Amino acid sequence: MTAWTTRIPGGPDGRRIVVAALVDRIGSGLWASVSVLYFTYVSGLGVGEIGTLAATAGVVGIAGAPLAGRVADRLPLTRVLISTQLVRCAASLALLTTDHFALLLAYSALGSLGDRASSTLTKIYAIRVAGPERVRYQALHRTVANAGWALGGLVAAGALAAGTVDAYRWLLVGDALSFLACALTTLRCGEPPSPSRTVAASGDAPVPAVPASxxxxxxxxxxxxxxxxxxxxxxxxxxxxxxxxxxxxxxxxxxxxxxxxxxxxxxxxxxxxxxxxxxxxxxxxxxxxxxxxxxxxxxxxxxxxxxxxxxxxxxxxxxxxxxxxxxxxxxxxxxxxxxxxxxxxxxxxxxxxxxxxxxxxxxxxxxxxxxxxxxxxxxxxxxxxxxxxxxxxxxxxxxxxxxxxxxxxxxxxxxx
The missing domain is CATH 1.20.1250.20 (MFS general substrate transporter like domains)
Structure with a gap:
């Protein structure tokens, strides 16, 4: 049981991605618990506008997963994952620059797109680096992510006790910095083997079983x-x-x-x-x-x-x-x-x-x-x-x- 709960598959790269997940979820915990309050008290949006913003961002985010998966079969995964984290960082920081509804809508949608893309890319990385132990790796990853989310929420609750508008802004900055930290952590990770590129380069005869798409x-x-x-x-x-x-x-x-x-x-x-x-x-x-x-x-x-x-x-x-x-x-x-x-x-x-x-x-x-x-x-x-x-x-x-x-x-x- 000890080996099951403590050893992380994938070696050093596997551990780095789990650390990145912890940092990512701490940042998300900082923001998720106060996002509605931020748009209400800092951006001055009404209930209808906040609802529209959240719904639109959610719809746009749906496209993030298939886009990320398609790109991951064609380009080095670590580079794509780093780029996605930087996009999330930029989208979060951009929210600080405006109170204009249309711009807030665009930045939130971009952040949602990056969030869903990042989730898919991280899963693909886990599968490639952990191999047959992918289920245990995902379980460890999810456990750490949940712990990070809870920690971020506790920090946010403490920060809001100050009762100032600046507290909301600093929590958003913390969220953005978490994505930057994830990108820097991923930068140290090696590129895992890609089945799609390995198979494509093998030159063997086709063995049809399922559609390519x-x-x-x-x-x-x-x-x-x-x-x-x-x-x-x-x-x-x-x-x-x-x-x-x-x-x-x-x-x-x-x-x-x-x-x-x-x-x-x-x-x-x-x-x-x-x-x-x-x-x-x-x-x-x-x-x-x-x-x-x-x-x-x-x-x-x-x-x-x-x-x-x-x-x-x-x-x-x-x-x-x-x-x-x-x-x-x-x-x-x-x-x-x-x-x-x-x-x-x-x-x-x-x-x-x-x-x-x-x-x-x-x-x-x-x-x-x-x-x-x-x-x-x-x-x-x-x-x-x-x-x-x-x-x-x-x-x-x-x-x-x-x-x-x-x-x-x-x-x-x-x-x-």
Missing amino acids: PWRDRTYLAYVATETVLFVDDAVFKIGLPLWIAHASDVPHGLAPLLMVLNNVMVVGLQVPLARFGATTAAARSLLLPLSATFVLGGAAMALSATGGPVSAVALMTASAVLFTLAEMLHATISWELSVALAPDAAQGTYLGVHGMAQSAQRSVGPLAVTAAIAAGPLGWAALGSAVALTCLGQHRLVRDRLGKPLTALGAPGRG
Whole structure:
């Protein structure tokens, strides 16, 4: 267990990328918790303008993942990752230069594009540098990232105690500097081997199995569509639980941030140990079955929380938070393995870029699904959990025939 939880795959470069993730998430924690307040009190935007800004940035950010994946198959990955971090830094600093809505919209969209691109590029780097240990590497990476996010949030809370406008500006500067620090850290990393360029240079005869483009690969596109649904846990914690608590008159509103803390603590403490159960492709696929049960139970606990008194409501909401956090960790483990196993070497980056759209798309459709469940009352939560569980079972069947076969892109040289 000690080796599992402490040794970082990928050698020095693997460790540097994990350090960069910690710094990145500390900066993001500084900004994410105060961004709405910054645009309100520093930039002077109204509620409608802030909503439009956030929605537009989210939509633009969806394109970041596929663009990053496509570029990663063609150019040195470390250079692309460094460039992306510098773009994020510039976009954050640019927010300090203006209060004009159109410019703030453009800079926020650019930052969102860079954020989603960086996430995909970091995943591709992890896959290339860690090799067969990619699931454990991703688990360690995610654990460190969550710890960084929490630390950044605590620093932001302390800074806001000063109650000055300058505090917001300095937090934004801290966010920008974190991206610069990530770029400098990545600069020291070696270039990992690229399957796409290695395969393309091999000169071997083609061994057709899947399309060279994920946009023509119906199985992979269907898989990405199911992934969009399975990422719903993000909307549950950011939108669903707070709103459900706010509309439950017998539950203290302070429960909402406590459940967010519980979620973070569980991920930091359990993501790495749980990841070992999905370290192979077959094991990751098998985890879809307990994942479906977890979603059903999580939705049922939320539904039942509306049927009793305040004590039972708090207990059931806490149980639901635990279950949805467990679902989050199980799905992360499954997703890390299957998204790679279903992609051919010759177009790995491009495929993973398309997969990255699932999480981005969820940020748009997830809140709508969760608010619809809340509007429907207790049965809405039960229906949401059941729908996501059925999607798990659908994905389990969808990937069955594809796994275990040689994945070489049509029209691309084979593995040899």
